[in-house]
Amino acid sequence: MKTKPRAGNDSPPSGHRRALPRPRRELSTGFVVSRILVLAVGSAVAFYAAPPLIAAESWTGLTVLAAATALIAYVYLSRRHLPLKYLVPGTVFLIAFQIFPVLFTLSTAFTNFGEGHRGTKEEAITSIQTSSVAQVPGSPEYNLSVAVRDGELVFLLVDTATKQVQAGTATGLEPVSGAELGLTGKVLSAPGFQVLTIPQAAARGAEISALTVPTAAGAIKANGLSRAFEGRAAKAYAPDCDCVTDSATGQKWTADPDEGAFVAADGSRLAQGWQVNVGFSNFTRVFTDPRISAHFLSLFAWDLLFAAASVLGTFGIGLIAALALHGVKVRGTRLYRVLLVLPYAMPAFAMFLVWRDMFNTDFGLINRVLGLHTDWFGEPVSARFAVILVNLWLGFPYMFLVTTGALQAIPSELGEAARIDGATPWHNFRRVTLPLLLIAVTPLLISSFAFNFNNFNAIRLTTNGAPFSVDNTTVGGTDLLITYTFRLAFEGGSAEFGFAAAISVFIFILVGIISALAFRRTRYQEEVYA
Template identity: 60%
Template sequence: MTDTHPRGIVVKIAVLGLALALAVYAAFPLAGAHAWGWLAVLVVVTGLIFAIYLSPRPVPAKYLVPGVLFLLAFQVIPVLYTVATAFTNYGDGHRGTKQDAITAIQSSSVRQVPGSAEYALSVALDDGGLKFLLLASDGKAYAGDAQGLHELAAGAVTVTGGRITAADGYQLLDLGQATQRNDEVLAFTVPTPDGAIRASGLTRAYTGQATRFYDAGCDCVTDRGSGAQWFADERTGEFVGSGGSAGGEHLAQGWKVNVGLHNFARVVTDPRIAGPFLKSLVWNLAFAVGSVLVTFALGLACALALHTDRLRGRNIYRVLLVLPYAMPSFAMLLVWRDLFNQDFGLINRVTGLHVDWFGTPWTARLAVIGVQLWLGYPYMFLVATGALQAIPREMAEAASIDGASAAQRFRRVTLPLLLVALTPLLISSFAFNFNNFNAIYLTTDGAPFPPGNSSIGATDLLITYTYRLAFGGSGAQFGFAAAMSVYIFAIVAVISVIGFRRSRKQEEVYT
């Protein structure tokens, strides 16, 4: 059946026009980044969309394409990108290509030398980020960015008081705005053939000479002053010193390379990582299972208590019980952190205790489980209430006639039927709590930590341990973090598959 109604045609034209606009908008950045493979995918997908929705025939794909595209965009592609990143050394110091690393090394070693050119500096912004607008002593104006120096037409700039005060296509920063970005301005460099242009304060810049330069003949970086050399290591994506004062030294700027299974092997072979990883895994499983069990038990108990027609004001009680679920979790986690404070926390003050809740491993673990109980039971209460209402009352009445007590009716009839409906939700809740970053990060931040080791705490989940290990003081290690994420994904996937299989068998028994 085809929709020939004018309104349907207008909607179809609008949607296809939006799809085409988005495709064109995405094509330019892909072409600029020379991502020809992704550009080809974009063209093919856009062509398929038009072919499917312009066809007059009732093609089933018209209903499947939107869901498939969203699945690919928000699930499949991010997972594949994470897995691909896990096989690289991508991270701080290894973000770009080898040429990017060479440029960064030479630019960071720039020093001002006698007779070097100087410029009046104006700091500006455009769509590409920070820019230097430079006015030379001969009156020529230039724009400098990470790609180099570009001369500006005389009519495109306005010069006042010996400085550029306006330029077509650029948003100039005043002195106050530039001061707020002082560190970024001083670190910014504009590459030149034999050095780079750097800022000397916020109003002056100079052309300096690089003290370190790259020699393609030896594939190495040489220091002009000391003669020290660093040779390219294509396996690790960095320049490594050989002999002399540079022996064994690695330059900070490297490039992205494929390191194979190195990141995965590091997780299980490095004793500084493998031991804490296994300890954190044990607590992670206990936290996820414990959170599900206690929230399900309390939520089910509340649902059973309100599952009677004789109770007045049931709707009021239900609203009150759901209140924790309606509040922002991140704000409530911060509130609970203060409630557990040893000195001024409400819990110690009301109970008359002086417990250092976050100071010892078991009290900290008990505290985070307690917080999860308060945050999670309303969800379990809601789903249990819905499941209880779906169970025919005749089944409980039949069991009662057969002489079953209330406890027996619950254990033999109500609970099995509830689990048939709720097991998939319990499994999804387990997966969520297994990676519940906020619950730990906003309450204990992984504390308490053992003496002399601030990388792994008693309440750290694998996800918070990964975050601290990959983005700690040594800088971001995206490749390593991605490898650990793959391990976490595999663990959750295996447990979830086992749980769903058991759920399917249970459903076959009770249906």
């Protein structure tokens, strides 16, 4: 392109063009309006997002927000960086909701994060102590009024012995002045607090019984809506031995910084642990823990088989259907086409469930039509056959569409020339049509493989991993790596997020390697750069 942006109509012709800076473009209405629009949207988002971050004192979050807003304002207000103007909107979402979660998964894979290992050590200690709070004879009692301050639930406590008024929150006790006491010894009103009536308080009963006010000796808990007591923590943490001791039984749990848990001499551990960095142990566990490593390999093998069978099967069926309609005029072509693509247009989630119920042992259509009483999902072989069949049904119309298009794009002269040279139809297909077809569809086959390798719905909505063996309820016969990961993270009682994240990382790597190898074998990569 040799043209430069046109100068404004009123700019005088100049003798020394080379000395001139870039000619200014006139400020068109569109230019101004679009800039104002971008600024308005950008600042609206920033002003919506910022206050909660400030309130939560999340300075990192605020910095990221400010940087992102500044970058967007710069990109759209300046005349330069044209490609960025088109790339930024999608990229912002991509980074926030796709790349960031992946990096986060990667960092989680190096921790023991999961049920019982969520927060810091301090939080674990507080949780251990407050959860062991029990009322003991002689501990102080309080008259309780439930109040709200700045939207937060507060206990207004009157010591029954000293009549001293204090406000209790989840962070501790603080003195209250100017409180008005009623006849029952409860606080009726206090400046800065909004005292709840009994019905109002009753409506928030769950929050009230959950609120624990930590004190030096233990913690204050509500007993109903108008009384509170200070209980003693049976388990206490002592920093000098870095251990938790149960004052009733005398049992002792010592902190283990590698495990992120308090462990007793007999090996038992407290339920509340904390999150620690465990290095590569989540990754090595896949290979060293015999309970997992045996299954991991079989899971991986079945996952490969499932993905390969799905891709080759759908491609095969789709190709046969496309070939049957290709080249000559077949009566009813339009009708055949419509009926053959119907499965692709049906809602996949619902059709998986329909197929699952067609395979139902007692009520399923397949058993009734065939007069059988087979538990299809009860044996690995039949369950695997069933899920592949279901996946073929859902997937072949896509391949049918794709191969139809690709076949039409192959010049018919090639086939005719081959026929004149004496090629049989089979040779013609094998040596001319198929190679040309594969060039066109290989990229789609590869992405289809990657998709099926992680085809969560196909398993979760049909067998849900079944059949399970009696001795191991975490790995099923039709489980893919992704459904296994999901069960580890969400459906087992343990919620091992760290380990699940490590397996996710394995899946990332496996899919990446397989795809890279496959792409390397095609011309695709060269064309990408075109």
